[in-house]
Amino acid sequence: MKENVFNREAKVIRKARSLLSGDVFQQEDGKQSYRDLLMEYEKLVRQSKRLLKMGDRMQHALSSLNEELQLREQTYRGIFENATEGIYRTDAQGTLLEVNTALANMLGYKSAEEYLVSADEIGTAFNNHHVLGQYNEMLNSKQVVKGMQAKLRCAEGDTVWAEINAGVIESQSAEGKQVAGVVGVIADITERKRMMREMCRLARTDCLTSLWNRGYFVELATQEIVRCKRFDNDLSILLVDVDYFKRVNDRFGHDVGDKVLVGVADTLRETLREVDVIARFGGEEFVVMLPDTGLQAAQQAARRVRNAMREQVFAYDQKHPIKVTVSIGVTAYQDSSTSLDLLLKRADTAMYSAKHKGRDRVEYCPLDSVG
Numbered sequence: 001m002k003e004n005v006f007n008r009e010a011k012v013i014r015k016a017r018s019l020l021s022g023d024v025f026q027q028e029d030g031k032q033s034y035r036d037l038l039m040e041y042e043k044l045v046r047q048s049k050r051l052l053k054m055g056d057r058m059q060h061a062l063s064s065l066n067e068e069l070q071l072r073e074q075t076y077r078g079i080f081e082n083a084t085e086g087i088y089r090t091d092a093q094g095t096l097l098e099v100n101t102a103l104a105n106m107l108g109y110k111s112a113e114e115y116l117v118s119a120d121e122i123g124t125a126f127n128n129h130h131v132l133g134q135y136n137e138m139l140n141s142k143q144v145v146k147g148m149q150a151k152l153r154c155a156e157g158d159t160v161w162a163e164i165n166a167g168v169i170e171s172q173s174a175e176g177k178q179v180a181g182v183v184g185v186i187a188d189i190t191e192r193k194r195m196m197r198e199m200c201r202l203a204r205t206d207c208l209t210s211l212w213n214r215g216y217f218v219e220l221a222t223q224e225i226v227r228c229k230r231f232d233n234d235l236s237i238l239l240v241d242v243d244y245f246k247r248v249n250d251r252f253g254h255d256v257g258d259k260v261l262v263g264v265a266d267t268l269r270e271t272l273r274e275v276d277v278i279a280r281f282g283g284e285e286f287v288v289m290l291p292d293t294g295l296q297a298a299q300q301a302a303r304r305v306r307n308a309m310r311e312q313v314f315a316y317d318q319k320h321p322i323k324v325t326v327s328i329g330v331t332a333y334q335d336s337s338t339s340l341d342l343l344l345k346r347a348d349t350a351m352y353s354a355k356h357k358g359r360d361r362v363e364y365c366p367l368d369s370v371g
Contacts, residue, residue, distance in 0.1 A: 086162075086186035092179045094121045106162075106188050108155030118155070122184065127151040127159050135164065139182060143168040149189065161190045206280040208258055209265035214287075217279035221289050221340050224277075228333050235333035236298030238288040239347035240268070240305065243325045243359040245284035252322065256315050260324055263314035271308045272301065287347070295332035295364060302328040302362040310360070325360035327351055 080087055086103025090096055096116060104115040107125060119125065126132040131150045138145045145166040151159045166184030170177045204216035212220070221237075228235050242248075242264055249257040261284065268278050268286060277289040288305075290298050306328055313321040329351030331343055346365035354363040 083185075086188075087184070088122055088186070089181060089183050090122060091181045094123065094182070096121055097181065103186055106154075106160060106186065107152060108158075125152045127153045135166075139166065139168060145184070152186070160188055161193045163187045163189045209262055209280050211265050211268075211286070212277065212279040214279060214281050217277060217281070217287060217289070218340065220277050221343075224289060224291055225333065225338070225340055225343075228338075229336045233333075234292055234294045235343075236290040236293045236295060236301075237331050237343045237347045238290065238298065238302050238305070239281070239329040239344070239351045240264075240286040240288065241327050241351055241355070242284035243327055243355075245324070248322065248324065252315070252317050256317065256322065260314040260322065263312060264309065264324070264326070267308050267312050268305065271305050276301075287344075293332075295330065298330050298332055299362060299364055302330050306360065306362055327354035327359050328362045329354060330362060330364040 080098075080100050083100060084102055086100060086106050088096060088099045088103055096119060099112045099115055101112050104110070104112045107115060109115040109118070123132050123136075126135070128151060131148075135145060135148060135150070138148070145164055148164045150162055150164060152162045153159055164184060164186050166182055168182055169180045171180040172178075204212055206213045224235055227233055242260070245257065245260070248260055261280075264284075264286065265278070265280065268288065272278060272288060272290075275291055277291075279287050281287040288301075290301060293301070306326060309324065309326045313323055315322040329347040329349065331346035331350060333343065350363045350365035353365075354361045357363065
């Protein structure tokens with residue numbers, strides 16, 4: 001091991017003092033010893049200067065590193081405290097170490113301190129143990145959770161929809177990398193969920209009558225026919241058309257015509273069962289799917305609809321009531337060869353039969369017709 005430069009310097013100084021006190025400069029070998037001593041001392045001085053410079057550089061580097069760490073800490077704190085998303089940090093055992101104000105407020109608490117008093121781990125916020133299990137499984141297997149959606153329980157017992165992104169923090173030790181904890185970000189997506197539901201509803205709904213639209217009816221009816229084929233269930237279809245609706249539009253205007261259509265939709269809702277699927281099929285035409293209903297029961301339901309329409313006043317023109325009637329075509333599911341297209345064709349045929357026979361009536365299409 002090399003001798004410490006400062007110990008060597010001390011030895012040189014002690015040796016120089018002994019030479020000076022021994023009056024050896026009159027001898028040639030003494031002069032040589034002194035020159036050697038001076039050269040060694042100058043070498044030591046140069047080394048000392050280099051060490052001092054190195055120390056200065058190290059001190060400067062440490063100062064710069066401390067400043068950078070302080071800046072990073074301030075940046076982290078700024079993000080942590082001012083982010084609109086909730087942020088949390090746990091230790092390796094899952095115990096909450098800190099949460100920001102945004103997360104506390106999201107879950108119905110006034111402050112981060114208040115939340116930490118009531119919850120010792122983030123798992124207590126999960127409303128569903130199965131979802132919590134998925135969260136833990138993702139962290140254990142992949143060390144990251146991305147875009148996980150879950151309902152979180154709030155202070156007063158209500159819930160919020162949240163999107164969770166989290167990752168494992170690792171530390172380096174003599175044994176290698178160790179899990180130090182978890183940092184996660186939670187965004188409140190309750191409003192986003194509500195908007196998505198509303199968009200889905202609008203995509204499926206007729207904007208005038210608020211009934212299901214044609215596309216969504218076809219989707220539901222197709223699913224119901226699959227069940228009929230599997231379980232041999234009954235199923236019937238009604239096709240309802242407003243009689244002389246063009247005359248209503250031409251005489252009273254489209255505003256009144258729209259009121260009549262809304263009134264027809266409301267009457268269908270009030271007359272039929274909750275399980276029946278009612279949709280506006282287009283223009284003044286409506287379609288109804290009656291699950292678990294055979295042809296005879298479907299004809300009875302159609303007559304109830306027809307009678308209800310006769311009694312209904314849909315709008316007023318200068319205090320004079322505006323009334324309409326409907327023509328209804330009825331058909332029913334027959335066997336596994338029956339498709340939705342076939343049912344709609346049969347119902348359409350029956351409805352036009354009702355029109356041709358004078359309107360304001362119910363007609364059914366025989367099961368073996370319109371193939």
